[in-house]
Amino acid sequence: MGVLNQIEVVLRTTTPQVVAAVVRRYGDFDAAEDAVQEALLAAARQWPAEGVPDDPRAWLIRVASRRRIEAMRSDEARRRREALPADPPMEVRGDDELTLLVLCCHPDLSPPAQVALTLRAVGGLTTAEIARALLVPEATIGQRISRAKQKLRGKELRSREDPSARLPGVRQTLYLIFNEGSTASAGDALHRVELSAEAIRLTRQLRARLPGDGEVAGLLALMLLTDARRPARTAPDGRLVPLAEQDRSRWDAAAIAEGIAIITDALSRFEVGPFQVQAAIAAVHAEARRPEATDWPQILQLYGLLHALAPGPMVTLNRIVALAEVSGPAAGLAALEAAALAGHHRFAAVRAHLLERTGDTTAARDEYRRAARLTLSLPERRYLESRAARLT
Template identity: 60%
Template structure:
């Protein structure tokens, strides 16, 4: 991954350092605190003295030193001197990194599997992974799970206080954790490709890290069709990123994107991956989503998109998924293949879903479909409501611009129907 400065370097190294410390000493909550203090120390000291020759080793050493202090404090507080003393670090660990360097391996993948401990519920596994590996805030994780921030705070606190031993799983146990690992990477990529909040439409470094880790999982599990499908989905989706924003950072919907800017290498690799994966048997959800992304990417123009086949693939997805976003995307596909009224009818069944009721995407899709049906006034109101609920500034600007195009005193607005944003 390209690193442009100390802040980017710290962001890249954080999960690797946490993985190294947790793998060795097993105390996730204390290790997380120790790593955060090491990152803070690095931000101050590196700005003054420069980045050390081996920044990862420096961070691991400082975090381990702080973990020693935290373990000793825990030892005194809980009166378990003998047990904790056996886990405390030896004094010679405080020597310079050159005397005792940590292994150079990337511990991020190890941390992924450690966070997905089978004694934790699947939502807790994924939430912990998003926090430790993805670096997402509690608010961002809450939006990914479609729950309140307070609810997610309680969940993460319970996990960190659970006392679950975090250790590297064996081969059989690793297979049990694969589903949660893939789901966590999927959510990390989504946050990188379409940030839920902030001034930028995407966080390229987060999407790139998710792709890098998905490649590692695919290499680790070459016969897992869903691991291949997830990597294909990421590549096929990220291939469109260069064309998603204009020079001013404004969002450009898929139908209006310059397709010559799409990453042809990613598209070719993704198509090959999903083609091979689909030949192995009954496809899973990541393979189906990758197949949908491939249909979008292989269409020479927006008008030539195979919407009937995309609609059929979403219907297959919905048979095994209660995810409301899949249902929302299905409504868009149905509108594009059967007409806006078909999509609007499907939206009605989603209006009562509490997971979507406060999400700007439900209102944005309704606005698109109302505009397609000729209801400019209803579309304008829905665009404004979507903009009010959106947390991303580029999305807010895009939605306000769409609403402005429908003002009665703007006679020269583009008459073409809007296309779904991707």
């Protein structure tokens, strides 16, 4: 690896931790990131000639801190801080990154803004990389991040505030990032691996900081068990392959083993939560070596528990799928009509599948076509259209 490439890797991997340390010490996310950017520019100028320091993070923190202090002293409203003694060197601590992650998931920010800011500040992705991953114009992502930072002015996490109070929002943001990477909501690709991989990496870090949080453990297990099926979800020609038709030998056995171990431990030690239940469902699927060996009665029970803990339309829809596997497609169709979930392409896709199983191929074909029109994902649209064409 060349010197410039080495410097680029070091800067990319250390920047989120440096931002976290400066935010923790001085507050004001926007100003702290500006100071870090100046430190990065200084590193880009000096390191190629002088070499990478033995402790790059400490170097960047020291330079960014100086820049931040200089900015504070030049601000009329903060002249009183000039009399403060020089700050001692700061260390990058585990709770620095947690503080920054919690700050990026501030409840005053919209979910899209939380996702973009988390990927930028904690994940270290550039604005262009985030835009490509989310299929959103780069200018839009830039505005989203800028507005988010403006909203955070004066709202940084106070030292006496317990970060765990905002953990539900943090977990949900990481889940949104993973879901968008696991099954892209729009575009040509079914997966956006960079997003799902980043969500798993950040959740691993969060679990390391909070080993006593059962829902963080459940979230990590759910991600691992879901991502383990990714190699089998698309055929060589890019065609989507549904769960029942996947070549299970292509599933990632190591990820499955780790996910099952994590959720088994979490369920034995912590109060059960929605992410743990979802991980348990994924584990039941992962343990079946053949589709017909799937323990659908257990999955149906778990969806009943999930519905009690965190009811929602997708939970209801998945519970109906499990019901149809246990009690037959007619029972599933009856539950589907009673649930009144029309409007989403997944509802139409499930209804089409159940109609096909009852033998009503004409109605099933129409529902597959309707589902294809409703989805923005091209791989899903092609799959649904192929199902409709097969019934023609």
